[in-house]
Amino acid sequence: xxxxxxxxxxxxxxxxxxxxxxxxxxxxxxxxxxxxxxxxxxxxxxxxxxxxxxxxxxxxxxxxxxxxxxxxxxxxxxxxxxxxxxxxxxxxxxxxxxxxxxxxxxxxxxxxxxxxxxxxxxxxxxxxxxxxxxxxxxxxxxxxxxxxxxxxxxxxxxxxxxxxxxxxxxxxxxxxxxxxxxxxxxxxxxxxxxxxxxxxxxxxxxxxxxxxxxxxxxxxxxxxxxxxxxxxxxxxxxxxxxxxxxxxxxxxxxxxxxxxxxxxxxxxxxxxxxxxxxxxxxxxxxxxxxxxxxxxxxxxxxxxxxxxxxxxxxxxxxxxxxxxxxxxxxxxxxxxxxxxxxxxxxxxxxxxxxxxxxxxxxxxxxxxxxxxxxxxxx
Numbered sequence: 001x002x003x004x005x006x007x008x009x010x011x012x013x014x015x016x017x018x019x020x021x022x023x024x025x026x027x028x029x030x031x032x033x034x035x036x037x038x039x040x041x042x043x044x045x046x047x048x049x050x051x052x053x054x055x056x057x058x059x060x061x062x063x064x065x066x067x068x069x070x071x072x073x074x075x076x077x078x079x080x081x082x083x084x085x086x087x088x089x090x091x092x093x094x095x096x097x098x099x100x101x102x103x104x105x106x107x108x109x110x111x112x113x114x115x116x117x118x119x120x121x122x123x124x125x126x127x128x129x130x131x132x133x134x135x136x137x138x139x140x141x142x143x144x145x146x147x148x149x150x151x152x153x154x155x156x157x158x159x160x161x162x163x164x165x166x167x168x169x170x171x172x173x174x175x176x177x178x179x180x181x182x183x184x185x186x187x188x189x190x191x192x193x194x195x196x197x198x199x200x201x202x203x204x205x206x207x208x209x210x211x212x213x214x215x216x217x218x219x220x221x222x223x224x225x226x227x228x229x230x231x232x233x234x235x236x237x238x239x240x241x242x243x244x245x246x247x248x249x250x251x252x253x254x255x256x257x258x259x260x261x262x263x264x265x266x267x268x269x270x271x272x273x274x275x276x277x278x279x280x281x282x283x284x285x286x287x288x289x290x291x292x293x294x295x296x297x298x299x300x301x302x303x304x305x306x307x308x309x310x311x312x313x314x315x316x317x318x319x320x321x322x323x324x325x326x327x328x329x330x331x332x333x334x335x336x337x338x339x340x341x342x343x344x345x346x347x348x349x350x351x352x353x354x355x356x357x358x359x360x361x362x363x364x365x366x367x368x369x370x371x372x373x374x375x376x377x378x
Contacts, residue, residue, distance in 0.1 A: 002027045002085030004318045004373065006350050008069040010077045014042055017078055018049035025082040026054075031120070032090035032190065034132075034320065035061035035080045035175060036068075036352035039165040046078075047179035054177065058092050060188050061175035062134045065164030065325040066353035072341020073328065073353075081318055081350040087193040087377065089121030094176055095185040098141040103148040110152035110187050117189045124191035126156065128378060130198055130371050132320065133160030135185040137172040137355030140221060142363035143283045145185050150361035156189070157198035158361075159369045161322030161354035167248065169270065172355070195313050195374040200359045202367040203301040204293035206257045206264045209238060213288045221280045222273070226290070230276035235269070239292055246272050252329040255366055256280075257293040266293060268326050268356075268365035281356050282363045293366075298330060299339050302368065306347045313374030319344075321351030321370040328353050347372075 007024030011017040025033055033054060037046065043063070050059065061080075069079030083090065093113035095106055114131075117124055131153050135142050142162055150158050163172035173180035211234065215225030226234040236243050239254045251269040258265055267290065268281045309316055321344065331337040349370075357369045 002029045003087065005082045006070055006318065006348060007080045008071065008074060008077055014046035015049045017041070018046060018053050021078060021080050022053035025080050027082060027084040029086070030057055030082050030084040031088050032058050032060065032083045032188070033080060034350070035059065035078055036064050036350070037061060037078045037175065038067060038076045039063045040076050041078070043173060043180045047175070051177060057177065058090055059175065059177040060092055060134060060186050062163035062352070063165055063173045064352035065166055065355065066328055068321050068323060068344050068349050068351040068353070070345065072345040073337055079350055081320065083190065089117060089124065089191040091116035091120055091189050092176065093187045094181065095145065095187065096181070098136065098139045098145065098183050098185060103144060106145060106148035107152040110149045113187050113189050114153055114156065117191050121191040128193065129156045129189060129191050130196060131156050131158045132188040132190070132371070133158065133185060133358045134174045135160065135162050135358070136174060136182050137162035137164050138169065139183055142356055142358065146358040146363050147361045149187055158358060159198055159322060159371055160358035161352060162356040164325060164353060164355045167325070192373065193377045195376055195378045197309055197312055197372045199305065199309065199372060200367050200369040201301055201305040202266065203296040203298045204255060204257055204264065204266055204366060205296065206259050207291040207294045209291060211238060211290045213284060213286050213290065216284055216286045218283065218285045221282065221284055222277050223280060223284055224277045231278040232272045232276040235278060243272070249329055249333050252326040253295060253333060255293045255326070256290040258288055258290055265362065265364050266366040268324070281365050298327065299336055302340055302343050305368065306343060309347070309372045313372060314376060316347055316372045317375045319347050319349040319370055319372045321349040321368060322354050322357045323351060323368045324357060324366045325353040325355060326366050327368065
């Protein structure tokens with residue numbers, strides 16, 4: 001019976017990988033195939049092979065910094081999920097040329113994609129729609145895309161992730177049936193008769209010591225000064241480290257946090273630059289008040305999140321998961337990746353490690369966000 005299928009391939013030959021994915025994911029009345037692709041593949045060859053097998057099916061995906069699928073956390077693989085049958089319909093829009101596009105043009109594409117779902121599913125109502133964004137993770141435009149998309153979606157829940165390429169931070173791509181694209185974003189609108197829950201969770205809270213960004217280049221997401229001192233030197237001081245101890249792993253366990261109302265949002269650091277400035281993974285500006293995040297129990301937080309999902313939906317049939325790469329580094333540092341991976345697998349998660357997550361109108365870091373889909377109709 002058509003519904004939800006999950007799959008993984010670790011075949012190194014793109015042609016075999018595409019064949020295995022099609023064999024596992026194709027089903028009658030298939031309306032959407034999501035694929036999350038390791039950047040280790042020859043993407044051009046893989047795109048051609050996918051087109052040969054999947055043809056005109058609605059395909060969406062991106063490159064990753066690690067995959068999540070059957071078996072938990074994976075690497076050097078492609079994981080996928082397909083939706084089919086009378087319970088699902090989907091529409092997809094490609095937003096091209098992000099670096100040159102304004103919010104109004106983005107909203108036009110998103111609005112057209114939202115309206116198209118009613119042609120695909122005349123039974124669709126506002127309350128049984130959700131949306132996913134997949135964005136080139138090196139474009140630096142995630143905040144603009146998320147804000148524009150959220151406005152055009154008129155209250156439809158939005159979750160998503162920024163494409164990755166391991167920890168290289170060089171080139172990332174989104175995928176549709178025509179191939180892999182850079183400087184682009186995908187918007188996917190899904191209608192479902194199933195019960196679903198859009199969620200976000202994190203295990204960091206704001207620490208007590210406040211710092212102020214006193215110098216920044218917002219366009220490049222670079223902070224030059226914190227508390228009127230060179231940014232890297234001041235970050236090292238307030239985290240009790242020396243400059244040579246500032247690594248990706250230390251950024252993962254000691255991120256900066258900004259408080260918005262009663263909520264805390266992580267502003268993760270990508271790297272230290274030669275001039276002692278800090279490049280961040282999401283929006284940052286002068287005058288922003290930051291604290292060093294205090295980490296809680298990541299595994300306990302993850303387990304509680306899945307408990308909450310099951311309490312509302314029953315055991316999920318699938319969880320589309322966007323999990324920050326820095327969470328993965330923290331799991332590795334504390335040797336917890338297998339434990340977290342078991343929880344992901346037990347809850348039928350399919351997704352990827354991201355360069356950032358989209359949560360409604362915001363682009364955030366070091367969260368797990370996504371869409372959980374139940375087995376029962378609403």
